[in-house]
Amino acid sequence: MASHFSGALQLTDLDDFIGPSQDCIKPIKIEKKLGKAAAKIKIEDDGNYFQVNQDGSAQKLEKAKITLNDCLACSGCVTSAESVLITQQSHEELYKVLKHNQAAESDQQKLVVVSVSPQSRASLAARFHLSIVDTAKKLTAFLKKIGVHYVFDTTFARNFSLLESQREFVQRFQRQNEERAALPMLASACPGWICYAEKTHGQSILPYISTTRSPQQVMGALIKDYFAKQQRVLPECIYHVSVMPCYDKKLEASRPDFFIKESETREVDCVITTGEVLRMLEEEGVSLSDVAPASLDSIFNVALEQELQSHSGGGSGGYLEHIFRHAAKELFGIPVEEIKYKPLKNKDFQEVMLEQDGKILLQFALAYGFRNIQNLVQKLKRGKCPYHYVEVMACPSGCLNGGGQIRADGEASKDLLQRVEMLYDTIRNAMPEQNSSVGELYEQWLNGPGSKKAEKMLYTEYHAVEKMSAGFNIKW
Numbered sequence: 001m002a003s004h005f006s007g008a009l010q011l012t013d014l015d016d017f018i019g020p021s022q023d024c025i026k027p028i029k030i031e032k033k034l035g036k037a038a039a040k041i042k043i044e045d046d047g048n049y050f051q052v053n054q055d056g057s058a059q060k061l062e063k064a065k066i067t068l069n070d071c072l073a074c075s076g077c078v079t080s081a082e083s084v085l086i087t088q089q090s091h092e093e094l095y096k097v098l099k100h101n102q103a104a105e106s107d108q109q110k111l112v113v114v115s116v117s118p119q120s121r122a123s124l125a126a127r128f129h130l131s132i133v134d135t136a137k138k139l140t141a142f143l144k145k146i147g148v149h150y151v152f153d154t155t156f157a158r159n160f161s162l163l164e165s166q167r168e169f170v171q172r173f174q175r176q177n178e179e180r181a182a183l184p185m186l187a188s189a190c191p192g193w194i195c196y197a198e199k200t201h202g203q204s205i206l207p208y209i210s211t212t213r214s215p216q217q218v219m220g221a222l223i224k225d226y227f228a229k230q231q232r233v234l235p236e237c238i239y240h241v242s243v244m245p246c247y248d249k250k251l252e253a254s255r256p257d258f259f260i261k262e263s264e265t266r267e268v269d270c271v272i273t274t275g276e277v278l279r280m281l282e283e284e285g286v287s288l289s290d291v292a293p294a295s296l297d298s299i300f301n302v303a304l305e306q307e308l309q310s311h312s313g314g315g316s317g318g319y320l321e322h323i324f325r326h327a328a329k330e331l332f333g334i335p336v337e338e339i340k341y342k343p344l345k346n347k348d349f350q351e352v353m354l355e356q357d358g359k360i361l362l363q364f365a366l367a368y369g370f371r372n373i374q375n376l377v378q379k380l381k382r383g384k385c386p387y388h389y390v391e392v393m394a395c396p397s398g399c400l401n402g403g404g405q406i407r408a409d410g411e412a413s414k415d416l417l418q419r420v421e422m423l424y425d426t427i428r429n430a431m432p433e434q435n436s437s438v439g440e441l442y443e444q445w446l447n448g449p450g451s452k453k454a455e456k457m458l459y460t461e462y463h464a465v466e467k468m469s470a471g472f473n474i475k476w
Contacts, residue, residue, distance in 0.1 A: 089250045091276040097239045098147040110239040111231060113150045114143050115157070115219045118308075119245040119315055120274040122424040123405040126416060127278065128288045132427055136308060137293030139277070142286060150297050154242065155310060157219035158317060159432035161189065164212040164458045165319055166326040167449070169389055173331060181207035184380070184387045187319050189214040191252035192394030193373060194462065202464030204381060211459045215317070216242050216249055217258055220267025221457040224260060226445040227299060235263040241270045243277055245402030248394070257460050273404025299437075309435075310427035313339075315400035315420075316368075320352065320391040322432070324364050327388075328354050332361055341366075348372055348396055351387070364389045369396035400424060 040052045050058045094112075101109040116139065118132075125135040140151040165187075172182040188194060188210040197205045213221070219242065224235040231238075242249065252258075253268035260267060272280075281288055296308075313321030321339050328334045334354065341350040348368035354361045365387045367376045373392060379385040395402050400420050408416045432438060446454040 089253065089270045089272070091272045091280050093270050094239075094241055094272060101147055111150075111233055111237055112148045112239045112241070113152065113223055113227070114148050114241045114243060115152045115154045115216070115223070115268075116243045117154045117216075117245060117399075118310060118424065118427070119399045119402065119405070120243045120277065121153075122315070122400060122420045123245065123274045124277065124288060125423045126419045127406045127409075130289060132423055133308060134293060135288065136296060138288050138291040140296060141294035142281065142284075142288065142291050144294060145291075146280075146284065148241075152219070152223075152297055152299060153308060154215045154219050155308065156299060156437075157222055158215035158311060159435050159438045160218045160458055161212055161215045161317070162311065162319065162322045162432045163438070163449075164454075165210055166323050166330075168210055168212055169323045169327055170330050173327065173388065183389075184208060184385055185210050185389050187389075187391045187393070188212060188460075189317055189319065190246075190248070190393045190395075190399075192246070192248040193392045195248065195251060196370070196373070196394070197377075198462055199465045201377060201381075205377060206462045206464060208380065209462060211461060213458055213460050214252065216244065216252060216268060216271075217460065218458060220253070220258060222299070222441075222445070224263070224265065224267045225457065226441070235260055236265040238265075239269050240267065241272060242268050243274065244271050245274055245399050245405045246395070247273060247404050249273075249404075274402075274406055275404055278406055308427050309430040310424070311432070312429040314398060315424050316366075316391065316393050316398035320364050320366050320389065323389055324352055324354070324362060327362055332356070334361075345375075346372070348398075349375075362389075363387050364391075366391040366393075368393045368398050370394060 050060055052058050097110055097112060101112070116136070121132055121135050121139070124130075124139065125132050128135065130138065136153070143151050169185050172179075172185050176182045186205075186209045191214070194209070197209060220240060223240045224238060228235045228238055242253070250271040253266060253271045258267045259265075311318040311322065313319070324339065325336045328336045332354070334356070336354065339352055341352055343350050344365075349365065349372040351363065351365040353363050363386055365376075367373055367390055373394070376385065376390060376392070393399060397417060401417055405420070407413070442449055442454070446457060448454070
């Protein structure tokens with residue numbers, strides 16, 4: 001079967017990221033009129049398009065601009081990458097809001113909140129040769145100096161993602177005999193993987209994907225609901241920005257599923273990448289190293305510890321490890337202290353097993369990069385996937401190597417990635433089950449685990465995307 005993607009998107013031996021090398025365009029269906037021959041399209045050397053009519057006259061065609069929602073529905077690409085035209089979300093949009101606040105009356109200003117991912121913080125720390133804590137404090141100071149009101153850490157929201165993923169896996173495992181697509185459960189925190197699954201495999205893959213929200217979107221719900229009420233402002237009065245290691249997070253934030261209809265606002269208004277934060281620093285003529293640190297913000301309006309908290313299990317969130325440990329204890333009463341990975345074809349495809357008396361009780365895997373993802377999908381379609389859970393990430397080496405991270409400047413990419421990973425691992429790990437603030441929020445905000453509000457705020461759904469081919473819409 002022929003590929004549904006353009007040649008620019010085909011995998012090569014040199015690059016495992018999928019991303020277009022040319023501008024995206026939104027296709028336009030041209031209706032043929034009876035009795036008239038269709039006009040021809042001529043492409044000039046400079047890339048301009050001309051419509052050549054039957055009488056020989058030519059008309060220049062305007063290149064269509066696309067929005068992020070168009071990008072999600074387009075049939076041309078999978079992930080966003082640097083070359084996609086992204087007009088709705090950028091650091092310029094953040095500057096527009098900050099400029100508006102400077103000129104507006106106080107009651108017309110937006111409350112600007114920035115949520116920073118731990119992967120972005122690690123990338124900035126490596127770039128400026130700082131510790132993670134110093135980076136967090138200095139970035140907070142810089143953002144507040146340009147007009148941001150609050151700066152939060154998305155690691156807090158990831159506690160909810162991990163806990164709900166654990167709960168969802170146990171439920172799926174227990175009903176695997178009644179529901180064919182209950183297992184394997186596939187991770188859902190990577191929007192590049194979700195976009196790929198929706199566009200190319202539809203209902204053959206989507207039922208296997210975890211419905212738990214990513215940390216970014218849990219944070220979005222937390223900010224526009226709980227925090228808005230705490231601040232006594234309407235959700236639409238908050239401008240929520242997230243700093244992410246990945247361009248695809250812009251696509252995730254733009255999904256209709258994360259639009260609050262009652263307030264006509266998105267849960268995450270704007271996503272900027274780590275690289276865009278670096279650009280902001282450069283445009284302001286500031287080196288992060290020279291910024292005086294500021295105290296860190298907490299969602300509970302209390303002083304944070306000097307040390308930030310993280311989660312065990314690597315730079316992509318640790319989903320495999322947390323779910324594996326929880327499932328081993330919850331389902332089989334077996335405590336797991338050490339996770340032993342078994343590398344398979346490459347370092348981005350590894351598995352973990354729980355065995356007892358020669359019987360495999362749990363078999364998990366991580367699959368990073370589209371080569372491994374495609375192999376996983378084919379095994380799943382053939383009914384030969386042996387795993388109960390797979391941590392799936394579109395980027396090779398996972399989120400710390402995301403497409404929006406700061407790239408090497410006179411340093412080998414592998415060496416830079418290694419430094420980013422080492423810095424990321426310096427933060428003390430904590431179990432989400434032991435976080436008292438998370439437990440408090442489950443009761444205060446969500447009316448307890450498993451409630452209808454928890455279902456609304458912590459879960460999502462996926463959609464098989466209609467693809468356009470030869471003028472017809474085909475639903476996958």
